[in-house]
Amino acid sequence: MYAVEVRDHIMIAHSFKGDLFGPAQALHGATFVVDVAFFREELTSDGVVVDIGRAHDALKATLQPLNYRNLDDLPQFAGRNTTTEFLCRHVFDAMADAARAGELGPGSEGVTRIRVTLHESHVARAWYEAALSRA
Amino acid sequence: MYAVEVRDHIMIAHSFKGDLFGPAQALHGATFVVDVAFFREELTSDGVVVDIGRAHDALKATLQPLNYRNLDDLPQFAGRNTTTEFLCRHVFDAMADAARAGELGPGSEGVTRIRVTLHESHVARAWYEAALSRA
Amino acid sequence: MYAVEVRDHIMIAHSFKGDLFGPAQALHGATFVVDVAFFREELTSDGVVVDIGRAHDALKATLQPLNYRNLDDLPQFAGRNTTTEFLCRHVFDAMADAARAGELGPGSEGVTRIRVTLHESHVARAWYEAALSRA
């Protein structure tokens, strides 16, 4: 299995609901360094998994609506804790849509898995990885 | 599959038995930067894999008896080479016990896999990953 | 010149006032990975710059009132933009106080310079470095 992985980042505010979160129930924030890996069984005739430039562009387009925002104010996240894990899945779903829509260029059609990793500090990170479902 | 990973470190002395190890048969030492990843199929109702604070605490409790020690002197390791790989398994077993005992807070009960990575330098590391067996 | 440097981190929310900041005028946030370096001309009789354990403790005590907070709400920052550069100076002043008060253990009295670095992402960071003034 081949993979290519690209990196970008966002800087957001948010708060969490639930005693579990202790001091993180207060409004705070995070820099998330975001890695997205695309998996493919074989390389395209060009010798790539997907176009790395378009992969960077697709990731940037996904992150843009979140960057420099208070996630507590975004309607798409109403009633949800925007934990690192939850945001991994959010980015995964968007990148899966991008792959299915062919936005990663030639190779998009053969992407079989995606993994999204969010680094929240030098001592903690989370990821979500799954096969890419296709209709 | 979701995962969260936390990091800590230990500074230990040890020596190895066996010609394979060449100069590492002498008493030497290492800083091991330790990453532990917990995997879970779905997030808890709070939106997490496990409580990241408790995961950090459980890792620290596991590493504390090893930190600032000569591993050659520890009875639990008598007759064993405490290689990086071996120590990955040692930490894995302790973290698996912590998960089974619910010490990672809500979410502990759903942890299905654990991976423990020990970085021994900027050019070498090892890991052990396995499903979490439950009685 | 000798130096020792210790690392910790905070996760905060804040917003900036001024057209310069563009989208960062909105409430957003950051993980700041914080490095503090203490400089000393010569080592103590123990062979250290300062006690690295106490340095870690002093840094943690300095960061604790900021961690998991919205900096816009903190009275000590009222009317100020809590930029990465500004926060470097804030941490510097606190660490300088700690050195002057002897809180870094033996060696504190000989600290002549301090540098505080805040990493805000994998592509941007800031620092403040100055001699330590003494009455």
Place this chain on the structure above:
Amino acid sequence: MYAVEVRDHIMIAHSFKGDLFGPAQALHGATFVVDVAFFREELTSDGVVVDIGRAHDALKATLQPLNYRNLDDLPQFAGRNTTTEFLCRHVFDAMADAARAGELGPGSEGVTRIRVTLHESHVARAWYEAALSRA
């Protein structure tokens, strides 16, 4: 499953054929930081996956013919785009040969998987991972 991973690097020139590559169709170059992970179900009687020193040597021997070269000039790559992904597979094949030939020392015979990661910058990397076929 256990793994050990070793790191080395190469500095090469190359160019790509195909509109997909845009400006990378021109002769340019890269530093590839190369990680090779060897997987084994159980540890050897010495307590290792493979001999980490021999693993480093085997990787160096594999990379040496590529280092400080223009890959466009190498006959083994004639007519191919030496993309990051393609080179992952090239290194994989050589390391698989090394494992099958016992060049990693005791433990070589039990290596079941290999993963080769090439980091091309701080924001992009690729890897190839597969089971090790044996005649």
Place this chain on the structure above:
Amino acid sequence: MYAVEVRDHIMIAHSFKGDLFGPAQALHGATFVVDVAFFREELTSDGVVVDIGRAHDALKATLQPLNYRNLDDLPQFAGRNTTTEFLCRHVFDAMADAARAGELGPGSEGVTRIRVTLHESHVARAWYEAALSRA
């Protein structure tokens, strides 16, 4: 003294003239991860050294003519060895021009020093640091 530092990268081919360079006399290449630090005695009224967004833009504009190129073909480098150290100075001169031209936004006028670091691998890097001369 305050500083802010921004990061970008280039992927280039080149060769060196001189026995000193051994195998690096052949056409090869490098990824250079480039850090540029701007120093200022005091912060602007906005609380910054320079505008970090414009600093990123200025660095990108400086690197663009080098990226994906064979530096041996560029007229501005004719007869020169484009070593890591030499390129640090090349980027420094361009960033100094940018600061003098006010391209870093408010704060540009007070930049007193610049340091440019090029990381060529995980085990080697170079930098050039100097005061910013002003007519």
Place this chain on the structure above:
Amino acid sequence: MYAVEVRDHIMIAHSFKGDLFGPAQALHGATFVVDVAFFREELTSDGVVVDIGRAHDALKATLQPLNYRNLDDLPQFAGRNTTTEFLCRHVFDAMADAARAGELGPGSEGVTRIRVTLHESHVARAWYEAALSRA
């Protein structure tokens, strides 16, 4: 001022004398990732600070007598605490000798400063920097 920096590492055991050190009074160990930076006002006619290959060789030769050793047993360190700071100075002195002896190749004669950094973990490091004295 120009600089080039090279990296290597050692894995050692040691213990410290003095209440200050708490649990580190026991025999323990460390991986030290070692960076050595050489400073020079101007580049050589080849366009370098020093020969980076020879710098790596000189550093390896300096570290070899320490690697895989218990520093408490080495006569050159008798009666001393081999703290991270102390070892920075030890490596500095050896690298200064190498520069004065011309072992870094052309450029050695113009090295004016050296800085040696030892990273002991992901959260702590130390360095020693000084001008290079010449008879």
